Each structure stands twice: as structure tokens, then as C-alpha cells.
Amino acid sequence: MMNLATVISSVELGVIYALMALGVFISFRTLNMPDLTVDGSFVLGAAVSAVLCTAGHPIMGIVLALAAGALAGGVTALLHTWLKIQPILSGILTMLALYSVNLKVMSNRANIPLLNQKTIFSLPEWVPGSDYAALAVSSMVLLAVMLLLYLFLKTKAGLVLRATGDNEQMVRALGVSTDLTKFIGLVLANALVALSGALIAQYQSFADVGMGIGMVIIGLASVIIGEAVFGTANLLRRLMAVILGAILYRLVIAFALELGMPPTDLKLISAVIVCAALSIPAVKEKFSVLRNKISAARGSKEVSL
Numbered sequence: 001m002m003n004l005a006t007v008i009s010s011v012e013l014g015v016i017y018a019l020m021a022l023g024v025f026i027s028f029r030t031l032n033m034p035d036l037t038v039d040g041s042f043v044l045g046a047a048v049s050a051v052l053c054t055a056g057h058p059i060m061g062i063v064l065a066l067a068a069g070a071l072a073g074g075v076t077a078l079l080h081t082w083l084k085i086q087p088i089l090s091g092i093l094t095m096l097a098l099y100s101v102n103l104k105v106m107s108n109r110a111n112i113p114l115l116n117q118k119t120i121f122s123l124p125e126w127v128p129g130s131d132y133a134a135l136a137v138s139s140m141v142l143l144a145v146m147l148l149l150y151l152f153l154k155t156k157a158g159l160v161l162r163a164t165g166d167n168e169q170m171v172r173a174l175g176v177s178t179d180l181t182k183f184i185g186l187v188l189a190n191a192l193v194a195l196s197g198a199l200i201a202q203y204q205s206f207a208d209v210g211m212g213i214g215m216v217i218i219g220l221a222s223v224i225i226g227e228a229v230f231g232t233a234n235l236l237r238r239l240m241a242v243i244l245g246a247i248l249y250r251l252v253i254a255f256a257l258e259l260g261m262p263p264t265d266l267k268l269i270s271a272v273i274v275c276a277a278l279s280i281p282a283v284k285e286k287f288s289v290l291r292n293k294i295s296a297a298r299g300s301k302e303v304s305l
Contacts, residue, residue, distance in 0.1 A: 007254070024038060025219075038212075044194055045065035047105040048065040051107075077186040106207065
């Protein structure tokens with residue numbers, strides 16, 4: 001069994017990664033676009049946040065990380081909409097370019113430590129007990145983002161964004177610019193991803209140029225687990241499912257580590273979780289077909305008797 005400290009730490013990480021999962025939800029689920037910019041924009045947010053933390057401006061680091069992520073998403077969107085490059089290739093190109101950009105932001109250093117630096121989690125001295133400061137701050141940020149995202153997706157622009165992912169041809173036939181809609185969606189998605197990276201850097205007290213590897217898989221795992229376990233009845237439930245999926249994913253990872261699995265296998269665990277979650281509909285369908293065959297066979301036996 002996991003101890004309380006491990007559970008709290010996993011929930012804290014899950015809450016912060018939920019912001020990244022919401023960004024992946026916007027691009028992969030809402031816009032129905034495979035956006036691989038995530039691996040680069042996550043590190044970009046962490047790098048910007050870490051650099052400004054070392055300068056004594058942790059809050060400004062969060063704000064500018066959000067803007068930097070939005071800029072990265074905008075580049076991917078322009079590559080796709082203006083230059084007509086396939087979405088997945090647009091994301092790969094931006095992610096590749098961001099590796100060099102991130103190193104430039106970090107002054108060509110692969111790692112920036114934030115030990116003994118003031119962060120957004122050390123600012124709220126009013127939080128009773130330092131053990132819960134990180135959870136309180138990250139939860140407030142997440143709730144604010146979820147509320148704003150929910151209200152946005154309920155607006156006319158948000159409905160157009162959701163409709164573009166469902167049926168782009170219909171939206172275009174109504175005279176709406178789907179290129180602008182994709183631009184807004186990818187900007188918003190990568191802004192949230194960078195925000196998550198910025199918070200992770202300040203939470204873990206370091207930023208590393210390789211910390212974004214596999215972020216797409218983590219985000220997808222959170223989204224898929226959340227949808228499979230908690231359902232997608234309406235928009236609010238879908239957003240809550242993504243958040244709870246991210247927390248559940250971190251708890252599963254923590255449990256695997258508690259069982260003695262080496263940290264080097266975390267990516268393998270993530271891949272297995274995603275495969276298992278993606279296969280749930282197919283497994284359910286096969287079981288349904290098998291159940292119908294068994295019922296039909298029983299019915300024919302009863303008739304013959």
C-alpha cells in the first residue's frame with residue numbers, strides 16, 4: 001500500500017499534469033488533430049518559468065510561459081493552415097525547432113536547478129502547513145483554468161471549435177473560417193501545455209531540456225483513462241473526466257513504482273496504459289458479439305428441445 005505522502009505527491013503531480021491533459025484534450029479530442037507540438041511546448045513553458053524564477057519573478061514566469069506556449073501553438077497552426085502541411089508533420093517540425101529554442105532560452109544549458117529559489121509554491125505563506133501548499137496552489141490554478149475553459153467552450157467561438165473537430169466540412173459550408181478556428185484551438189492547447197510545464201518546473205525545482213519526451217503519451221493516457229472510467233455525458237463531465245484521469249494516471253504510476261518497477265520503465269507503463277484504454281471499446285464489442293452468439297446458441301437448443 002502507498003503511504004499518505006506518496007498519495008499526496010501523486011495527486012499534486014496529477015493536478016499539474018491535468019492542465020497539460022486539458023491542452024491535449026483540446027487538440028486531439030475537440031479539434032481532432034494529432035498535435036505533437038506538446039513535447040516541445042511543455043519544455044518551453046518549463047524553460048521560461050525556470051529562467052524567470054532564477055531572476056526572482058516566479059509569477060511572471062508562469063504568465064510568460066503561457067504566452068510562449070501560445071506562440072508555439074500558433075506556429076504549428078500557421079504551418080498547417082497557411083503552408084498546408086499535414087497536422088502531424090506541422091507538430092513534428094515545431095517540436096524539432098523548439099528543441100533548439102528551448103536550449104537558447106536556457107542559455108545553452110541542458111538543466112536549470114531552482115534549489116533555494118522562490119517559486120509560486122513558496123509564496124502563499126498563509127497556507128496552513130507547507131506540505132499542502134503545492135496542492136492548494138495547483139488546485140486553484142486548475143479550477144480557474146477549467147472554469148474559464150468551460151465558459152469559453154460554451155460560447156459561440158467555443159461551439160464552432162467543437163464543431164470543427166466533429167465536422168469540418170459542415171462548418172466551412174456555413175461560411176466559418178476553419179483555419180482561424182484551428183489557430184485558436186492550437187494556441188489555447190499549447191498555452192495550457194506550457195502552463196503545465198511552467199508549474200512542473202517550479203514544483204520539481206528544475207527544468208530540463210529532455211523533460212518533455214513522451215508528454216503526448218501522458219496527456220493521451222490521462223484523457224483516455226478519464227473518458228473510459230468517468231464517462232463523457234456532457235462537456236463539464238468530459239473536462240472533469242480529463243482532470244480525474246490525469247490524477248488517476250499518476251496514482252497508477254506511483255503504485256507501479258511502489259511495486260518495485262524501475263523508473264526507466266515509466267514510458268513503457270504509459271504505452272501499455274494507453275493501449276489498454278484504447279482497446280476497451282474493441283474488447284467490449286467482442287464480448288458483446290460473443291454474448292449474443294452464446295444467447296443465440298442457447299435459444300436454438302431450447303427450441304430444438
